[in-house]
Amino acid sequence: MATVQFGKETSARGEFVRQKNRFTDRITADGSSGWKAEPGRYRLVVCLACPWAHRALIVRGLLGLDDAISLAVVDPVRDERGWRFTLDEGDRDPVLGIEYLSEAYHRADPEFDGRFTVPAIVEVESGRVVTNDYPRITLDLSTQWREFHAPGAPDLYPEHLRAEIDEVIEPIFRNVNNGVYRCGFAGSQEAYEEAYDALFAELDRLSARLEHQRYLVGDQLTEADIRLFTTLVRFDAVYHGHFKCNRNKLTEMPVLWAYARDLFQTPGFGETVDFDHIKRHYYYTHDAINPTRIVPKGPVTDWTEPHGRG
Incomplete structure (x- = not known):
């Protein structure tokens, strides 16, 4: 039997249980999935704090898909309604016209009652989430969006x-x-x-x-x-x-x-x-872990020092 601990689900033994990805449709080169890879059709929503979203951000950039798939960045601090577009003018995403990512989730599934996660790819015209399947998103960017890769882009999944x-x-x-x-x-x-x-x-x-x-x-x-x-x-x-x-x-x-x-x-x-x-x-x-919500100043780390691995 699972329980909720720190706002997260845990097993009877107290093991953290990650929520399954609800939206797992794939965007494919030929559109056989129902979603065709087309420039300008989709918007990638990320939080710069999230490691799962960070993957998609890096892959999108390395492959030169910046012009093909637009980018939305949410506020790193969520409220009770989830991820917010408070970094944008008027607290709304300028392309999707929404205040919360949850709105795109509910356009895809009005009954969805799980956590609203990033990364998510949203179809711009319908405003609905197509996928939040973070392991698959980056692989499909490498394999299904090849037609739109920049010249000389690396093959990240050869x-x-x-x-x-x-x-x-x-x-x-x-x-x-x-x-x-x-x-x-x-x-x-x-x-x-x-x-x-x-x-x-x-x-x-x-x-x-x-x-x-x-x-x-x-x-x-x-x-x-x-x-x-x-x-x-x-x-x-x-x-x-x-x-x-x-x-x-x-x-x-x-x-x-x-x-x-x-x-x-x-x-x-x-x-x-x-x-x-x-x-x-x-x-x-994570206020259950850090109830004071004090954010540490450190660590002070030099990520630019020579690495010696060339």
């Missing part, structure tokens, strides 16, 4: 490496991407310690893997690196303290710290990172 990429990203999701949340929202000591041990065991494995190669799969940047980066870049700022992932800071893990700086300094990565949004979202929104 066919000959897909089996290995899939194999690598599964434990990264389970133990790292979702693992930090399993630590932070654990409802029991046992569940927390299991998640903590799995997290750092996986980070140790990844460190060993990256000690003698620049990227996670092959000799090129892939989807796997993007998925790991968005957790690593938040690690010291929020996960280490706020989520009790405190065996080591990222800056105390030499291989992963150099790897993360390498990616941060790669065009398309560092400029998408907003530590103000990241810290305000986590420390202010």
Whole structure:
């Protein structure tokens, strides 16, 4: 039997249970899914604090899809109605004309009563959410939107490496991407310690893997690196303290710290990172974990120092 802890669902053992993605339609090159990849038809909604949305933001930029898929950025602090467009004039998204992302969810499903999550891709004309399936969104941007990629755009999900990429990203999701949340929202000591041990065991494995190669799969940047980066870049700022992932800071893990700086300094990565949004979202929104809502000033970290991985 599941219960609600910190506003999140947990299992009977106190394990954090991530909400399933409600909207899983795919946008495809040929439109056979019912949704055809067409420039100007869709709008990507992200929060700069959210690691899942951050993936989509990075991939969209690396592939040169900025003109094909417009971008909306929500306020990092949600209220009881969810993600807000308070960063825009008049507190409304200028393209969709809505104040809350929840409006696009309810246009797709008036009965939807789950959490309104980012990233979400919204069809501009109908104003309805097409997908909030974050693992699939980035893969489809790489494979279904090829016609609109910029010349020279990287192949982030190359066919000959897909089996290995899939194999690598599964434990990264389970133990790292979702693992930090399993630590932070654990409802029991046992569940927390299991998640903590799995997290750092996986980070140790990844460190060993990256000690003698620049990227996670092959000799090129892939989807796997993007998925790991968005957790690593938040690690010291929020996960280490706020989520009790405190065996080591990222800056105390030499291989992963150099790897993360390498990616941060790669065009398309560092400029998408907003530590103000990241810290305000986590420390202010999770008031059951941080009831004072005090946002820490630190850490002071130099992401531009040489990484030595060229």
